[in-house]
Amino acid sequence: MATAANRSLKARARRIRLLLMDVDGVLTDGRIYLQSLPDGSAVEMKAFHAFDGAGLKLARAAGIRTGLITGRDSAATERRAREVGMDFVLQKQAEKLPAYERIVRAAGVHEEEVAYIGDDLPDLPVLARAGLAVAVANAAPEVKRAAHYVTQRAGGAGAVREVVELILKAQGKWQAAVRSARA
Amino acid sequence: MATAANRSLKARARRIRLLLMDVDGVLTDGRIYLQSLPDGSAVEMKAFHAFDGAGLKLARAAGIRTGLITGRDSAATERRAREVGMDFVLQKQAEKLPAYERIVRAAGVHEEEVAYIGDDLPDLPVLARAGLAVAVANAAPEVKRAAHYVTQRAGGAGAVREVVELILKAQGKWQAAVRSARA
Amino acid sequence: MATAANRSLKARARRIRLLLMDVDGVLTDGRIYLQSLPDGSAVEMKAFHAFDGAGLKLARAAGIRTGLITGRDSAATERRAREVGMDFVLQKQAEKLPAYERIVRAAGVHEEEVAYIGDDLPDLPVLARAGLAVAVANAAPEVKRAAHYVTQRAGGAGAVREVVELILKAQGKWQAAVRSARA
Amino acid sequence: MATAANRSLKARARRIRLLLMDVDGVLTDGRIYLQSLPDGSAVEMKAFHAFDGAGLKLARAAGIRTGLITGRDSAATERRAREVGMDFVLQKQAEKLPAYERIVRAAGVHEEEVAYIGDDLPDLPVLARAGLAVAVANAAPEVKRAAHYVTQRAGGAGAVREVVELILKAQGKWQAAVRSARA
Numbered sequence: 001m002a003t004a005a006n007r008s009l010k011a012r013a014r015r016i017r018l019l020l021m022d023v024d025g026v027l028t029d030g031r032i033y034l035q036s037l038p039d040g041s042a043v044e045m046k047a048f049h050a051f052d053g054a055g056l057k058l059a060r061a062a063g064i065r066t067g068l069i070t071g072r073d074s075a076a077t078e079r080r081a082r083e084v085g086m087d088f089v090l091q092k093q094a095e096k097l098p099a100y101e102r103i104v105r106a107a108g109v110h111e112e113e114v115a116y117i118g119d120d121l122p123d124l125p126v127l128a129r130a131g132l133a134v135a136v137a138n139a140a141p142e143v144k145r146a147a148h149y150v151t152q153r154a155g156g157a158g159a160v161r162e163v164v165e166l167i168l169k170a171q172g173k174w175q176a177a178v179r180s181a182r183a
Numbered sequence: 184m185a186t187a188a189n190r191s192l193k194a195r196a197r198r199i200r201l202l203l204m205d206v207d208g209v210l211t212d213g214r215i216y217l218q219s220l221p222d223g224s225a226v227e228m229k230a231f232h233a234f235d236g237a238g239l240k241l242a243r244a245a246g247i248r249t250g251l252i253t254g255r256d257s258a259a260t261e262r263r264a265r266e267v268g269m270d271f272v273l274q275k276q277a278e279k280l281p282a283y284e285r286i287v288r289a290a291g292v293h294e295e296e297v298a299y300i301g302d303d304l305p306d307l308p309v310l311a312r313a314g315l316a317v318a319v320a321n322a323a324p325e326v327k328r329a330a331h332y333v334t335q336r337a338g339g340a341g342a343v344r345e346v347v348e349l350i351l352k353a354q355g356k357w358q359a360a361v362r363s364a365r366a
Numbered sequence: 367m368a369t370a371a372n373r374s375l376k377a378r379a380r381r382i383r384l385l386l387m388d389v390d391g392v393l394t395d396g397r398i399y400l401q402s403l404p405d406g407s408a409v410e411m412k413a414f415h416a417f418d419g420a421g422l423k424l425a426r427a428a429g430i431r432t433g434l435i436t437g438r439d440s441a442a443t444e445r446r447a448r449e450v451g452m453d454f455v456l457q458k459q460a461e462k463l464p465a466y467e468r469i470v471r472a473a474g475v476h477e478e479e480v481a482y483i484g485d486d487l488p489d490l491p492v493l494a495r496a497g498l499a500v501a502v503a504n505a506a507p508e509v510k511r512a513a514h515y516v517t518q519r520a521g522g523a524g525a526v527r528e529v530v531e532l533i534l535k536a537q538g539k540w541q542a543a544v545r546s547a548r549a
Numbered sequence: 550m551a552t553a554a555n556r557s558l559k560a561r562a563r564r565i566r567l568l569l570m571d572v573d574g575v576l577t578d579g580r581i582y583l584q585s586l587p588d589g590s591a592v593e594m595k596a597f598h599a600f601d602g603a604g605l606k607l608a609r610a611a612g613i614r615t616g617l618i619t620g621r622d623s624a625a626t627e628r629r630a631r632e633v634g635m636d637f638v639l640q641k642q643a644e645k646l647p648a649y650e651r652i653v654r655a656a657g658v659h660e661e662e663v664a665y666i667g668d669d670l671p672d673l674p675v676l677a678r679a680g681l682a683v684a685v686a687n688a689a690p691e692v693k694r695a696a697h698y699v700t701q702r703a704g705g706a707g708a709v710r711e712v713v714e715l716i717l718k719a720q721g722k723w724q725a726a727v728r729s730a731r732a
Contacts (some may be wrong), residue, residue: 033283038281044219045217047216050208050302051208051303054304075224076219076225077223078225158213178325181307
């Protein structure tokens with residue numbers, strides 16, 4: 001029971017108004033499915049999780065804005081972001097920090113009000129800046145060391161939902177979210 | 184050995200004439216696969232399980248009607264429901280309780296004759312009403328607490344088959360089902 | 367160390383000249399992927415395993431004929447059977463026993479020269495007849511009880527390769543198979 | 550702590566200038582997804598991993614050339630190889646040794662400067678030649694016995710990334726790679 005650490009984590013979570021994340025390995029388990037087409041080209045598929053989708057809708061209903069930053073470019077990601085009501089969708093970002101800064105400015109929040117969830121080395125510069133830095137259970141060791149919190153669930157298997165729950169509980173909004181999800 | 188609980192579970196299962204369920208996380212493991220198409224749109228894929236399909240056919244052969252209620256809308260789900268001979272298929276239901284009530288009325292059964300299998304918060308209102316409320320192994324904690332029975336197998340990996348077996352065994356119909364499946 | 371059982375298993379494996387199997391849950395892990403298409407229909411996908419494909423080619427090279435019997439109908443299965451050089455491909459078989467009998471007659475072998483790998487209730491009548499009855503690790507309990515051998519690997523994750531290895535080792539052909547695979 | 554073995558492994562890794570690998574079971578978990586199309590044909594899908602992709606880019610940035618040798622032929626593999634900047638892509642190779650020799654000649658390296666990652670019997674002849682022979686965690690026993698190193702991660706789940714890290718750490722280039730990935 002690292003009570004001081006818990007208290008500090010809760011204090012960080014209590015301030016969050018914007019929840020940002022990477023895609024591959026965070027909203028998915030990192031698998032990049034490529035399907036060969038008869039014409040010799042290939043299209044991409046990604047596996048998202050229903051728990052994360054429901055969690056992101058709960059966050060939104062509780063007034064937390066959400067968004068993603070990814071180096072890849074995928075119609076699947078675009079559709080998923082739309083389905084779960086994301087506010088900021090930045091794909092094809094060779095570097096994540098400038099994209100992060102652009103979103104923070106557009107959202108008009110302070111950096112201590114931003115949570116970011118990552119899994120690999122390119123996420124490190126953003127994790128060093130966000131008020132609540134989260135690594136998924138399957139993250140690279142360097143990323144886990146840079147995080148304030150490491151999720152118990154893996155990316156693509158509910159890790160994002162776990163972070164939403166952490167934030168809403170710290171903010172005293174979880175019970176209301178459960179009630180509204182039931183309605 | 185919670186004998187009283189077992190007896191009560193068996194009593195609940197003995198009455199079931201209608202087996203309803205959610206789709207994502209129950210008939211699947213919760214993964215929502217989205218495939219990018221060359222035209223920039225994306226289509227959805229779901230992973231069902233052969234064990235569940237065989238189980239649902241056994242239920243039907245034993246005189247139990249079956250159905251599903253889901254918030255999403257998917258041609259894959261439509262086809263799977265048809266393949267396994269489901270009687271009630273309600274997709275695109277923002278709220279599950281009205282859909283549940285409509286099915287119960289159409290089926291002409293009492294609520295204690297209905298089993299419902301769920302995994303997440305939107306299933307809670309229906310679980311509070313069904314005669315046999317089941318949570319899959321991978322359900323949210325709130326859902327497990329609301330259930331009379333938590334499956335050992337996860338959604339998309341035989342959880343529905345496990346419930347069919349539980350019901351048919353309680354009704355003394357399992358041996359006949361095995362014999363007919365062999366024929 | 368059930369030495370007598372091992373000896374009997376080896377004796378059964380030594381006689382095998384024809385290796386038959388179910389598809390879903392045996393050559394796959396039981397998942398039936400259905401993809402929604404833009405026109406509102408849905409197409410099926412299956413996940414086979416490279417180890418099983420290599421194993422089936424080793425069996426063929428060692429003079430064992432192979433085949434499958436399934437209740438479903440799938441272009442994916444057809445293509446996979448062709449890729450691994452299967453001799454008998456019977457899809458859309460509502461009952462497996464007549465299909466099994468037809469293959470055995472066409473192959474001109476005795477039933478004690480046939481191995482069959484299954485996972486679920488419809489496989490029981492064939493398992494009761496084949497000289498070597500195998501259940502995969504993920505088979506239903508009724509199927510495991512009916513089998514002479516239960517694989518350590520699950521269906522879709524190398525179970526079929528494990529059976530090929532068991533047979534070729536019993537027949538003293540495994541070392542030659544490894545050498546030829548290297549060549 | 551097999552210190553001598555570790556020292557020898559590190560010595561082998563220090564020399565590597567070319568990293569070659571098999572595809573199915575190494576860059577994927579061995580699953581070969583086949584999707585039925587409405588016209589009765591079937592197309593193939595493979596599941597690669599984001600960690601491996603990032604690792605292969607790190608290797609390239611550190612001056613290590615990369616390539617693959619596979620018996621199958623797949624547009625998905627072609628696209629993935631291009632995405633991660635591979636230098637040598639040889640598909641449809643019935644035998645791996647001639648392909649390996651061709652790449653080594655084209656790259657102008659000595660065999661002790663080549664690492665090869667494999668999982669199954671056809672990889673054995675190449676593993677017997679490469680300066681650093683690696684088997685993935687899910688490799689056949691014969692392949693593990695032939696390897697200087699067996700990865701902790703399975704194919705398709707970061708095994709290739711683990712080998713890149715092993716090589717770059719032995720060469721004292723890992724810290725610089727992490728820094729450049731952050732930039």
